[in-house]
Amino acid sequence: MAHELSLLAHIASIAAGQSAAFPHVLLAPGDDCAAVRTPGGDTLLLTVDQVIEGRHAPSPPGGWHSPFPGIDSLSRDELLDLYARKTIARSISDLAAMGGQPLCALCTATLPHDFPPEAARVLAAATHRWGAAWQCPVVGGDVASFASAHPGPLTLTLTAIGTIQGPPVHRAGAKHGDHVYITGHIGGSLLPSGLGHHLTFEPRLREGALLRHELGPDLHAMIDVSDGLGLDASRIAAASGVAIELDESQLPLSPGLTDAIRALADGEDYELLFCAPHAPKALGETPVTRIGRVTQGQGVRLRRPSGQTLDISSHGWEH
Amino acid sequence: MAHELSLLAHIASIAAGQSAAFPHVLLAPGDDCAAVRTPGGDTLLLTVDQVIEGRHAPSPPGGWHSPFPGIDSLSRDELLDLYARKTIARSISDLAAMGGQPLCALCTATLPHDFPPEAARVLAAATHRWGAAWQCPVVGGDVASFASAHPGPLTLTLTAIGTIQGPPVHRAGAKHGDHVYITGHIGGSLLPSGLGHHLTFEPRLREGALLRHELGPDLHAMIDVSDGLGLDASRIAAASGVAIELDESQLPLSPGLTDAIRALADGEDYELLFCAPHAPKALGETPVTRIGRVTQGQGVRLRRPSGQTLDISSHGWEH
Numbered sequence: 196m197a198h199e200l201s202l203l204a205h206i207a208s209i210a211a212g213q214s215a216a217f218p219h220v221l222l223a224p225g226d227d228c229a230a231v232r233t234p235g236g237d238t239l240l241l242t243v244d245q246v247i248e249g250r251h252a253p254s255p256p257g258g259w260h261s262p263f264p265g266i267d268s269l270s271r272d273e274l275l276d277l278y279a280r281k282t283i284a285r286s287i288s289d290l291a292a293m294g295g296q297p298l299c300a301l302c303t304a305t306l307p308h309d310f311p312p313e314a315a316r317v318l319a320a321a322t323h324r325w326g327a328a329w330q331c332p333v334v335g336g337d338v339a340s341f342a343s344a345h346p347g348p349l350t351l352t353l354t355a356i357g358t359i360q361g362p363p364v365h366r367a368g369a370k371h372g373d374h375v376y377i378t379g380h381i382g383g384s385l386l387p388s389g390l391g392h393h394l395t396f397e398p399r400l401r402e403g404a405l406l407r408h409e410l411g412p413d414l415h416a417m418i419d420v421s422d423g424l425g426l427d428a429s430r431i432a433a434a435s436g437v438a439i440e441l442d443e444s445q446l447p448l449s450p451g452l453t454d455a456i457r458a459l460a461d462g463e464d465y466e467l468l469f470c471a472p473h474a475p476k477a478l479g480e481t482p483v484t485r486i487g488r489v490t491q492g493q494g495v496r497l498r499r500p501s502g503q504t505l506d507i508s509s510h511g512w513e514h
Numbered sequence: 515m516a517h518e519l520s521l522l523a524h525i526a527s528i529a530a531g532q533s534a535a536f537p538h539v540l541l542a543p544g545d546d547c548a549a550v551r552t553p554g555g556d557t558l559l560l561t562v563d564q565v566i567e568g569r570h571a572p573s574p575p576g577g578w579h580s581p582f583p584g585i586d587s588l589s590r591d592e593l594l595d596l597y598a599r600k601t602i603a604r605s606i607s608d609l610a611a612m613g614g615q616p617l618c619a620l621c622t623a624t625l626p627h628d629f630p631p632e633a634a635r636v637l638a639a640a641t642h643r644w645g646a647a648w649q650c651p652v653v654g655g656d657v658a659s660f661a662s663a664h665p666g667p668l669t670l671t672l673t674a675i676g677t678i679q680g681p682p683v684h685r686a687g688a689k690h691g692d693h694v695y696i697t698g699h700i701g702g703s704l705l706p707s708g709l710g711h712h713l714t715f716e717p718r719l720r721e722g723a724l725l726r727h728e729l730g731p732d733l734h735a736m737i738d739v740s741d742g743l744g745l746d747a748s749r750i751a752a753a754s755g756v757a758i759e760l761d762e763s764q765l766p767l768s769p770g771l772t773d774a775i776r777a778l779a780d781g782e783d784y785e786l787l788f789c790a791p792h793a794p795k796a797l798g799e800t801p802v803t804r805i806g807r808v809t810q811g812q813g814v815r816l817r818r819p820s821g822q823t824l825d826i827s828s829h830g831w832e833h
Contacts, residue, residue, distance in 0.1 A: 229653035334548035347666025
């Protein structure tokens with residue numbers, strides 16, 4: 196993962212170097228989404244993510260052919276449905292973190308060379324169904340199989356395109372004196388209940404749009420927690436040129452969890468983390484919790500109940 | 515490939531079934547690009563393609579680590595540059611086939627688990643450089659590595675987004691009485707000159723835009739030849755509800771080729787095939803050749819010099 200993060204930083208610097216040549220590119224790599232202006236003046240949000248068998252989702256122990264069930268009594272088709280759901284939901288979560296609304300998506304699948312044809316149909320139907328469920332119709336795609344000489348795991352790629360009226364909410368606007376808030380609970384992926392949150396989370400699309408509507412320009416910075424609270428908070432801090440101090444006793448742990456340090460290592464909360472001078476206590480039925488504040492300096496520190504502070508800037512989950 | 519084509523047809527039918535729920539989707543899967551209307555009224559063109567080591571581009575015989583060179587005296591970095599070029603060019607060719615102009619692109623790479631970090635940087639830089647070269651800046655992406663337990667080949671995915679003023683040129687408009695034209699030459703991938711055309715072709719972006727400008731509504735149908743002239747012509751024929759008759763003696767074979775039947779099996783010409791009542795003889799320096807006509811019926815027939823006709827509806831190249 197360190198190698199991937201370093202590579203992504205390298206890519207962001209390449210893209211930044213090109214931005215002068217393309218004034219319609221409003222926001223290049225380095226945020227939840229890129230932002231691009233169309234010739235007619237719309238702002239598009241764009242994000243792409245991959246779900247790879249064995250990395251982001253479990254591999255069925257006996258392979259994709261029968262006999263099933265493998266994992267937690269799921270049938271093969273139920274597991275494929277969760278693959279499709281996660282593939283769509285991760286990108287929807289990125290749109291939510293900018294305050295945007297989905298427009299459409301494109302999906303590719305690279306299939307293991309012996310992937311059963313009927314499983315591919317189940318996967319295609321599930322992808323379209325989950326896209327439609329989040330008002331993000333899958334309008335295009337590509338299907339290829341790995342060659343038998345170069346086998347590979349089931350790999351799904353989803354590009355989601357969204358729209359937003361007015362400026363997107365990015366990572367770089369946190370201000371000294373802001374409070375730090377998070378939606379929902381953290382640590383859900385760690386619960387010992389089967390497949391867990393990381394395949395079944397609900398992207399905070401409605402909440403992102405509500406926050407943008409209610410807070411307006413006071414919504415200074417936002418990100419979805421996809422790699423861990425410490426790591427994602429440090430991205431806001433670095434982009435904004437500030438430090439973030441979180442209060443362990445305030446963290447809204449998922450019911451059943453007591454160890455905040457372990458919960459911080461959960462990379463796939465997909466909650467919205469944001470910085471603002473104020474915030475509502477809830478968005479519909481989703482709680483909003485104040486968990487810390489923005490200060491001068493850099494990095495992310497956790498204030499422990501003992502009074503100690505712990506640097507958690509790199510606390511996250513390795514995919 | 516038959517399995518993939520059947521799956522793609524299945525997906526097109528799923529997407530068609532959803533289209534009533536999403537009136538902003540102008541054109542769902544089944545053409546070179548999807549077309550979507552933004553809230554502000556712009557028409558976006560969207561396409562996604564994959565380049566998979568061993569399927570769409572050669573695998574270095576000794577793997578991605580030294581020692582190189584493997585293929586045709588190319589260095590590793592030169593081969594990676596061709597991977598990046600092809601990844602971008604295939605999608606640009608799809609935009610060209612609708613008459614559109616590039617807006618931006620998103621790229622993912624799934625790396626073999628032992629892929630050298632410095633090679634990943636070369637690949638990232640090359641992808642951005644080729645995107646910029648076709649006025650299609652890469653604004654976002656994702657990088658992941660295959661887990662060592664599930665190794666896979668180098669896999670690149672590119673989503674390109676374009677724009678178009680007015681209606682896109684799709685496949686379904688060919689009319690009885692139209693002539694059938696093709697840009698450039700066919701069969702170039704078969705030439706015994708090293709890596710060949712399929713990694714170095716020039717997408718016909720300028721030509722697609724010029725045709726749309728010069729022919730206006732007379733440009734009835736267009737496609738890029740990416741799976742073989744027979745197969746791609748049959749897609750126009752099926753979508754338009756017509757038959758296409760091609761004249762073997764008129765086919766503009768790449769210099770050095772004499773066997774038209776073999777040239778037809780070249781799947782990666784990336785020339786533009788279009789149907790119109792008339793056409794210019796050239797677009798800049800790119801020749802345009804009349805190769806047949808649109809008739810009543812269905813399928814694609816090749817009229818041979820002997821007077822025989824041959825059904826070439828499924829003549830293409832298996833990736």
